[in-house]
Amino acid sequence: MHKVYHQIESVAGNVITVKADDVTYGELAQVTSNFGTSLAQVIRLNGSMVSLQVFAGSRGISTDANVRFLGHKMEIPFSDSLLGRVFTGSGVPRDKGPEITENKIAIGGPSVNPAKRIIPRNMVRTGIPMIDVFNTLVESQKLPIFSVAGEPYNPLLARIALQAEVDVIILGGMGLKHDDYLFFRDILEQNGALSRSVLFIHTAADPTVECLLVPDVSLAVAEQFALQNKRVLVLLTDMTNFADSLKEIAITMEQIPSNRGYPGDLYSQLASRYEKAVDFDTAGSITILAVTTMPGDDVTHPVPDNTGYITEGQFYLRNGRIEPFGSLSRLKQLVNNKTRKDHRQIMNTMIQLFAAYKETLEKRSMGFRMSEWDAKLLRYGERFENELMELSVNIPLEQALDLGWQIMADCFEPAETGIPTKLIDEFWPANRKAAVKA
Amino acid sequence: MGVNGNLMTVAFDNPISQNEVGYACRGDLRLKSEVIRIRGKNAEMQVFEDTSGLRVGDLVEFSSRLLTVDLGPGLLTKIYDGLQNPLPELAEQCGFFLQRGTYLPALDRKTVWEFTPAAKVGDVLRAGDSLGTVPEGIFKHRIMVPFRLQGALKVEEIAPKGSYDLNKTVAKLKDERGVAVDVTMVQSWPVKMPIKCYSERLRPEEPLTTKVRIVDTFFPVARGGTYCIPGPFGAGKTVLQQITSRYADVDIVIIAACGERAGEVVETLREFPELTDPRTGKSLMERTLIICNTSSMPVAAREASVYTAVTIAEYYRQMGLNVLLLADSTSRWAQALREMSGRLEEIPGEEAFPAYLESVIAAFYERGGVVRLNDGSTGSVTIGGTVSPAGGNFEEPVTQSTLKVVGAFHGLSRERSDARRFPAINPLDSWSKYKSVVDEKDVELARRMLRDGNEVNQMMKVIGEEGTSVDDFVVYLKSEYVDAVYLQQDAYHEIDAATPGDRQKYVFSVIVKILKTKMKFENKDSARKFFQQLMQVSKDWNRTAMEVPEFKAIEGRIEKMLAEVTDYA
């Protein structure tokens, strides 16, 4: 029924052009050449010239390759049998399990009607004080981890995924090192979470174009689970690789770049993925936690910059810790008034004191005189860093709040913290380690 | 002929016009599109929807109309997408997801409105003149002679007082050539053309109080003026606009959520119906209209959304009302232009924005203004747009083009937002051409104090506090004081969040007095201590309602504290 075309007019990058009729925009085709078969997607129609993006890359494609149009867009099977499985970006099993073909759903579907969204209202507990206390993660939030390469962002993602009370975990890996893929698979397995997870993995060794599909397939599957009333957590790592793949395709298509080679629609491309995060009126939710590595530790680089304009805050991971400055959960105020009544106060006061500690450090490095107050701050800052910021710390929110009180009580007089008397009376610990004289 | 993203190339036979709307047809699906370039026998059209599934050979139906909006009673409280599709109604019909090709009427034609005629048979009117009114929530909504009509129009018939739906002819007019025109309570108007049915444009002079102190006192906005809020991500652009949309002293607020987060609009549309407007005692929603084309909605419709919003703003201006249009973010609209320009393979300007970016931005802000209507009353459209510059760097085309045309610049700074000094408007490089709610001389004095204080602070970073004189140190402390108790404002505190104009005058005069006072301190520590206490008391003052006795009591304490440090020498 579907016509097969043999004449490839041009090959450039991962894009091939054929002469064909009756082709629809966005549809899939199967390209077969001596080196194998790959899916491809129509990305441009110009008269009878059809340009296709070849998922497996154009390497080895001969001018007489077969192009068979399939008459539909990219689809992915959806059913509960996806759980516990690992696939490539184009939905081919990567584990030894069987191919799944039932119930195909389109990827990259339309966006949710804003009138069907509700205001997010549930906290996601992570056991990490820098998140739970200071920048609470909220169900349906979209939040990236900004970090330089080499930071332990993947272990952090895995840890949050394991601690969060969610029904389904979807991992979308882009340009992942093979070791990192195995790390994710094994840690989910060991913690008994693999059976509620689906993994879509593109490794650094796989074709670029498949990298582009990973967020779309992950989010399409997440959406279906969410519509079935499930709370879904989507982990995307690393979105900078996704953006770089976009860049590569754009350059092949001879698009005029807007900023450091990235296409002008980078914002829209990223937004259409991140905006899939949602709390549905009368159904489940999708929370997106992503990794965005910052080339050159530069937050003004187009990828982190555009991301920051889209997401609801960001976590900065630096030197193995989540930085209190710059990190922000824009949704935290929706939930941190319902946790414990000292939560907001602890959050504000401890950060203010930590900022003062940083100033003291600066003064010290300039060789200025240290006052008694400075000495207190130095003691406080050190404990803050070791007992709350260290990523190895894993305690529930309430315990972290108690610890916060204890640290302050050990370092300061109540009045020095500026906390309202009422809260002091209720929460200030009686047993304090005698403050060492400066 | 061709499809490339949301750009479609079409061959046509009959005459078509630039910006004409057409529909790409594929089976039952009809996708709205707009002609954006004509070359020979080919037209290039931007499609307002996802184009997948279109194929070469599909037909395009031309409508002979430009992109228009429907104008009539019932617009307020609505939530539309960029093409004026009502989103809640769309949700009822299509469920959770937006469905392309589904277009619903912007106004329900069956709703009846209670019409009171204002014109009489025999009256000679012009476009924009009132034929009668209907109550729309808290407003008297004028039913006007359609703006498209030209010359003198004679009223041949007018409906008596009564309830009619939007399909009913409420007036029959005859134009100068004797052509009869039936008029209903709804008319349509092309979004890219300004409505010009007024007698003259006036200079924006009257302050528009936003109740944000740093704005009204230092960088004011005028009714009918224009202003922009550029800032890096997370600096507080959206929160500032949200506060303004709640408290601004205007009749109507139109929120254009243009290419930003859906979640932010959800906050507004779920919260506003529950909030009361202090001016009217009614729900805030009654004065609000939301145009919502968020970042994952079709990009071409994003461009249309700001025009849809400004056209509706002009419509209410024609009724003698003061309208405030808040657009968040104009950069997303500029990016939509850039995407399209790239597909058209136009010669790119800086950062690949099209060369005509500047004139498009200028033409948009030009639609703000105060006008005297034909009946002598005045109405205004004030436009405030956020700008999201790449990398937070203001030296980029959208910010620079905008700065050339607006009357006020509220530049948000990363340092201020990192230091949680909200609203994070940078007091040192923002500006406004409009009149402050307080005495300009006092503002100048405070501004100088801020500049001098900043200099001292910079110097201290190098030479340390030890090397700074007490006098210089006091200048620094005074500048920090103005910053902390006047420029900064707690958006989430019920009293502090909104400071009316008269309160600003009152409080600012006290602040100025403090700044002018020559003070005497033994050393820097005692100066610091004094200002810390003064700050604490002044912040309490900000959190106290002006009507309660406590307000005067705190003022007394401030005076007393001041007297103790005054240097009478």
Ligand SMILES: Nc1ncnc2c1ncn2[C@@H]1O[C@H](COP(=O)(O)OP(=O)(O)OP(=O)(O)O)[C@@H](O)[C@H]1O
């Ligand atoms: N006036 C304010 N008072 C208190 N907090 C504020 C204020 N303005 C902003 N914030 C804080 O900063 C965060 C970001 O603000 P906002 O969403 O307005 O930024 P933005 O400039 O619109 O960013 P983007 O460009 O990414 O949309 C808020 O979630 C809030 O935590």
Ligand SMILES: [Mg+2]
């Ligand atoms: Mg914003």
